Amino acid sequence: MTEVTGPAAPGTPPPGCPAHGDAVRLGGLEYQQTPFELYRDLRGRYGSVAPVLLDGDVPAWLVLGYSEVSYVTAHDELFARDSRRWNQWDRIPADWPLLPFVGYQPSVLFTEGAEHRRRAGVITEALEGVDQFELGRECVHIADQLIASFSGRGTAELMSAYTHPLAMRAAVHMVGMPAGTADTEALVEDLRMSLDTAEGDDPVAAYGRVGERVHRLVTERRARPAADVTSRMLEHPAGLTDEEIVQDLISVIAAAQQPTANWICNTLRLLLTDERFALNVSGGRLSVGQALNEVLWLDTPTQNFIGRWAVRDTQLGGRHIRAGDCLVLGLAAANSDPQIWPGAEVGSENSAHLSFSNGEHRCPYPAPLLADVIARTAVETLLERLPDLVLAVDPKELTWRPSVWMRGLTALPVQFTPVAQ
Numbered sequence: 369m370t371e372v373t374g375p376a377a378p379g380t381p382p383p384g385c386p387a388h389g390d391a392v393r394l395g396g397l398e399y400q401q402t403p404f405e406l407y408r409d410l411r412g413r414y415g416s417v418a419p420v421l422l423d424g425d426v427p428a429w430l431v432l433g434y435s436e437v438s439y440v441t442a443h444d445e446l447f448a449r450d451s452r453r454w455n456q457w458d459r460i461p462a463d464w465p466l467l468p469f470v471g472y473q474p475s476v477l478f479t480e481g482a483e484h485r486r487r488a489g490v491i492t493e494a495l496e497g498v499d500q501f502e503l504g505r506e507c508v509h510i511a512d513q514l515i516a517s518f519s520g521r522g523t524a525e526l527m528s529a530y531t532h533p534l535a536m537r538a539a540v541h542m543v544g545m546p547a548g549t550a551d552t553e554a555l556v557e558d559l560r561m562s563l564d565t566a567e568g569d570d571p572v573a574a575y576g577r578v579g580e581r582v583h584r585l586v587t588e589r590r591a592r593p594a595a596d597v598t599s600r601m602l603e604h605p606a607g608l609t610d611e612e613i614v615q616d617l618i619s620v621i622a623a624a625q626q627p628t629a630n631w632i633c634n635t636l637r638l639l640l641t642d643e644r645f646a647l648n649v650s651g652g653r654l655s656v657g658q659a660l661n662e663v664l665w666l667d668t669p670t671q672n673f674i675g676r677w678a679v680r681d682t683q684l685g686g687r688h689i690r691a692g693d694c695l696v697l698g699l700a701a702a703n704s705d706p707q708i709w710p711g712a713e714v715g716s717e718n719s720a721h722l723s724f725s726n727g728e729h730r731c732p733y734p735a736p737l738l739a740d741v742i743a744r745t746a747v748e749t750l751l752e753r754l755p756d757l758v759l760a761v762d763p764k765e766l767t768w769r770p771s772v773w774m775r776g777l778t779a780l781p782v783q784f785t786p787v788a789q
C-alpha cells in the first residue's frame with residue numbers, strides 16, 4: 369500500500385474526486401499478503417468508504433463496510449453496472465491492465481434494469497437445470513483424471529495440476545462441451561490463456577478463439593439440442609439471439625472458473641495448514657464443508673470486485689460520490705467488518721457473507737450451489753485418493769498472488785505416497 373500525498377500531479381482530478389489528497393494505491397504485494405491489516409488501516413483512517421487509486425493512479429472508491437456494500441449492491445438504480453458511465457474514461461489508456469474487467473461488453477455483466485433481468489433470468493433458469501448429482505459424478509471423473517496425471521510422482525503443484533483445470537473442465541462440461549475431445553481441450557487451454565495469462569501467451573488471440581468455439585457450440589446446439597446450459601438458454605422463451613448467448617456463455621464460464629478454482633485452492637490450504645482441520649482420531653478429516661465456508665469468510669476468492677458506477681451525485685458512508693464515480697465492492701473487507709463481528713473472531717458457520725455479492729447482479733442463485741458441488745467434490749476426491757497428502761513446503765513459504773482482485777496462492781506444492789500406476 370502506498371500513500372499518495374503532496375502537491376497534486378498534473379491531471380489529478382478536482383476536489384471531491386477519490387484521488388484527491390490522501391488516496392491510497394491498491395496495488396502491491398504487501399497488500400495481498402496481509403489484506404486484513406490493510407482493511408483495518410483503511411477503516412481506521414477513512415471509515416467505511418475509502419478513496420483509492422487503481423492502476424495508473426486512476427481514482428475510485430473502495431467500499432469497505434458490510435452495510436455499505438449491501439446498500440450499494442441493493443440499489444442498482446443508484447449504483448449501476450454499465451461502466452460506460454465512468455467519469456474517468458479520458459484517463460484510461462488502451463493497454464490499461466483492468467480494461468478486460470471494466471471495458472464495456474454487451475454481456476449480462478454490464479446490462480441494467482429490465483434487460484439485465486431478461487439476460488440473468490435466462491442464465492438462472494439454464495443453471496437451475498443442471499443436475500447436481502450428475503455434476504458431482506462428472507467432477508469425480510475429472511478429479512480422477514487429473515490426479516492420475518501426477519499421483520505416480522509423489523509430488524504435485526496443485527494450482528496448475530488440479531484446482532484450475534478442474535474448475536475449468538467442470539464449467540465447460542456444464543455448458544455442453546463434450547469431455548476429452550481435442551476441441552474441448554483447446555477451449556480449456558484458450559480460456560486459461562485469456563483468464564490467467566502466463567508469459568508467452570497471447571490472451572487476445574486466445575480470447576478470439578474462445579469466441580469462435582463457443583459460437584460453434586451455439587450453432588451446433590441450435591441444430592441438435594442436448595441436456596446442457598447452452599441448449600436451455602437457446603430454448604428459453606426470452607428468445608436471446610445467438611450473439612447474446614455467446615457473450616453470456618463466455619461470462620458464465622469466466623465467472624465460474626477463477627473464483628471456483630481459488631475457492632478449492634484456499635480451502636485445501638486451510639485444511640493442510642490449520643490443525644483444527646487435521647486428521648482426527650477416527651482417521652477422517654473434520655468437515656470439508658466447514659473449511660469451505662470458513663474460506664468464504666476469511667479468504668474469499670473475489671476479494672474486491674470492480675464495480676459499480678454512480679448514476680447521480682449521492683452520499684455513501686459520509687462521502688460525496690459524484691455521478692460517474694467508480695465504486696469497488698470490497699467483499700473481503702465487508703466480510704471482516706467489525707460492525708458485524710463485535711468482539712468476536714471473524715468466521716462462522718452461517719453463510720451471511722458477501723462473497724457471492726448481493727442484489728440484482730449477485731452471483732445468480734444456483735451458481736453458488738453448483739460451485740459448492742464442484743469445490744466440495746474436488747477437495748474430497750483429492751483427500752480420499754491421496755490420504756497422506758501434506759504440504760511440500762513450510763506453510764510460511766506459501767505466498768498469495770499479487771492481485772487485489774482474486775485471492776489465491778501463487779503455488780500449492782504437496783507431497784504424498786506415490787500411487788502405483
Ligand code: HEM
Pocket residue numbers: 441476477478488491619620621623624625627628631664668669670673699723724725726728729730731732735736738739
Ligand atoms: C459454478 C460456478 C459459478 C458460476 C456459474 C457463476 C456465475 C456467475 C455469473 C453469470 C455472474 C454474473 C451475474 C450478473 O452480472 O448478473 C456472477 C457474478 C459473481 N459471482 Fe459467480 N459464478 C460461479 C462461482 C462463483 C464463486 C465460487 C464465487 C466466489 C466465491 C463467485 C462470486 C461472484 C461475484 C462476487 C459476482 C459479482 C456479482 C456482482 O456484480 O455484484 N461466483 N457469477
